[in-house]
Amino acid sequence: MLQKESAKEKSIILIGFMGVGKTTIGNALANKLQRDFVDVDHQLEREYNMSVSEIFHHHGEAFFRNKEKEMIRALSKQTQKVISLGGGAFLQEDIRESCLENGIVIYLDMSFKAWKQRIPFIIDSRPVLQGKSEEEIKNLFNERKAIYVNHHLKVKMDGKELEEIVESVIDSLDLA
Numbered sequence: 001m002l003q004k005e006s007a008k009e010k011s012i013i014l015i016g017f018m019g020v021g022k023t024t025i026g027n028a029l030a031n032k033l034q035r036d037f038v039d040v041d042h043q044l045e046r047e048y049n050m051s052v053s054e055i056f057h058h059h060g061e062a063f064f065r066n067k068e069k070e071m072i073r074a075l076s077k078q079t080q081k082v083i084s085l086g087g088g089a090f091l092q093e094d095i096r097e098s099c100l101e102n103g104i105v106i107y108l109d110m111s112f113k114a115w116k117q118r119i120p121f122i123i124d125s126r127p128v129l130q131g132k133s134e135e136e137i138k139n140l141f142n143e144r145k146a147i148y149v150n151h152h153l154k155v156k157m158d159g160k161e162l163e164e165i166v167e168s169v170i171d172s173l174d175l176a
């Protein structure tokens with residue numbers, strides 16, 4: 001009972017490859033659960049008054065990763081939020097540890113075949129993807145999959161509409 005109560009307090013943290021829908025689903029999930037929603041990239045964009053691409057361009061990726069780490073370490077300790085991370089955040093051990101220790105980490109799992117359809121919609125705003133061939137992107141996708149095995153719950157995304165995904169996330173939380 002005590003454990004279940006404390007689980008309800010924890011923030012829900014969404015992870016997964018860029019473009020799978022962490023931001024979109026996080027927002028819809030927060031509305032449904034009546035929780036505050038925080039998208040880490042959007043928060044950084046507000047703080048620097050620049051897009052993520054501009055932060056990469058003007059300050060470099062190392063700067064972005066450092067700010068991302070500071071922000072997520074602080075956010076992960078807050079309760080009852082829905083937090084969407086950027087897809088590269090979980091590569092940092094400090095981030096993985098603080099999220100897994102303090103929050104409920106949900107991995108949004110999509111096949112490469114389904115994900116490929118998203119490329120045209122995201123390529124311009126994801127500096128990490130720019131200049132890469134489909135083969136190189138596929139390798140990155142598979143490398144990152146190995147990092148995302150660190151999670152509490154997983155939701156399969158292929159063939160589901162947004163509303164169904166949100167329901168699957170809520171079901172996975174109830175069952176856990």
Ligand SMILES: Nc1ncnc2c1ncn2[C@@H]1O[C@H](COP(=O)(O)OP(=O)(O)O)[C@@H](O)[C@H]1O
Pocket residue numbers: 016017018019020021022023024025084118121122160161162165
């Ligand atoms: N369930 C969905 N079905 C179709 N397109 C989606 C879905 N969820 C997100 N998208 C689209 O995919 C792109 C990436 O979504 P986003 O939420 O920004 O992903 P992430 O935060 O994981 O990078 C956006 O163009 C968004 O409109």
Ligand SMILES: O=C(O)C1=C[C@@H](OP(=O)(O)O)[C@@H](O)[C@H](O)C1
Pocket residue numbers: 016017018019022023041052085086087088089125126127128
């Ligand atoms: O995977 C990555 O390295 C990144 C993912 C992006 O977030 P989304 O996963 O929300 O696209 C954003 O943080 C930045 O472009 C770097």
Ligand SMILES: [Mg+2]
Pocket residue numbers: 022023024039041084085086
């Ligand atoms: Mg996002």
